[in-house]
Amino acid sequence: MTSKPTTLGAVVFDWAGTILDFGSCAPMGAFVRLFEKFGVELTIAEARGPMGMAKWDHIHALGQLPRVAAQWQTVHGTPFGNADVDHLYEVFTPMNAAVVADFADFIPGAVAMVDALRARGLKIGSTTGYNRPIMDIVTPIAAAGGYVPDNLVCAGDLAAGRPSPLMMYRTFADIGVWPPSRVVKVDDTGVGIEEGLNAGTWTVGLAISGNAVGLPLAQWEALDAAQQAVLRQAATAKLKAAGAHYVIDSVADLMPVIEDIEAKLKQGITP
Numbered sequence: 001m002t003s004k005p006t007t008l009g010a011v012v013f014d015w016a017g018t019i020l021d022f023g024s025c026a027p028m029g030a031f032v033r034l035f036e037k038f039g040v041e042l043t044i045a046e047a048r049g050p051m052g053m054a055k056w057d058h059i060h061a062l063g064q065l066p067r068v069a070a071q072w073q074t075v076h077g078t079p080f081g082n083a084d085v086d087h088l089y090e091v092f093t094p095m096n097a098a099v100v101a102d103f104a105d106f107i108p109g110a111v112a113m114v115d116a117l118r119a120r121g122l123k124i125g126s127t128t129g130y131n132r133p134i135m136d137i138v139t140p141i142a143a144a145g146g147y148v149p150d151n152l153v154c155a156g157d158l159a160a161g162r163p164s165p166l167m168m169y170r171t172f173a174d175i176g177v178w179p180p181s182r183v184v185k186v187d188d189t190g191v192g193i194e195e196g197l198n199a200g201t202w203t204v205g206l207a208i209s210g211n212a213v214g215l216p217l218a219q220w221e222a223l224d225a226a227q228q229a230v231l232r233q234a235a236t237a238k239l240k241a242a243g244a245h246y247v248i249d250s251v252a253d254l255m256p257v258i259e260d261i262e263a264k265l266k267q268g269i270t271p
């Protein structure tokens with residue numbers, strides 16, 4: 001390309017905690033129950049740590065936590081290894097698949113925002129830390145509610161998941177949008193933000209709707225303004241630390257960011 005692009009071409013969304021499943025709650029209980037099944041106690045906070053990674057990588061990361069590794073050694077008599085990750089992953093997929101439909105409500109404003117972005121001529125891409133068997137359950141539910149992105153790249157489709165840029169590279173190819181400065185990645189996790197940064201795109205972190213706060217919508221709404229402010233500040237700091245160019249509460253707040261990015265592109269500013 002001879003000159004810098006002056007308009008956006010696409011927005012790429014994560015799924016859980018970004019478009020649906022406020023609080024990114026579906027995998028949490030499944031991770032806790034998974035380790036419980038193997039005699040290891042795991043807290044929700046520990047389970048949330050690697051969120052956004054491919055689920056095999058997520059289980060591997062949990063097994064490396066000193067408290068978890070020590071329990072595994074005590075219960076099983078051997079260190080937690082890759083063969084154990086393989087076995088747990090096989091058990092995890094049906095456990096997560098069994099509950100994912102119960103957490104498939106759209107985040108308020110998500111479908112309207114996607115429609116508004118499409119009306120601006122933008123393509124809608126999607127990447128996820130979920131694997132294909134789980135997304136085979138989620139995508140028809142989303143489609144019935146009016147959300148059908150232009151592509152879907154799942155963890156396990158490529159040689160590496162997040163924070164590598166490979167799922168984003170596949171998305172650029174699938175939807176035919178380039179260079180990366182014409183693309184915005186929207187995600188509720190640090191590794192999802194890193195995925196966008198490593199691919200060269202603009203990145204927008206979601207502080208409230210996803211993993212960074214980790215509360216279902218009703219619980220979030222039940223908090224008073226002061227409690228919400230404390231959680232928002234901590235979540236925003238976490239996403240900023242991951243490198244997010246912008247941090248907003250949820251996808252419903254995205255349009256002013258899109259307009260700001262387009263203004264920057266017109267001034268020759270790229271991510």
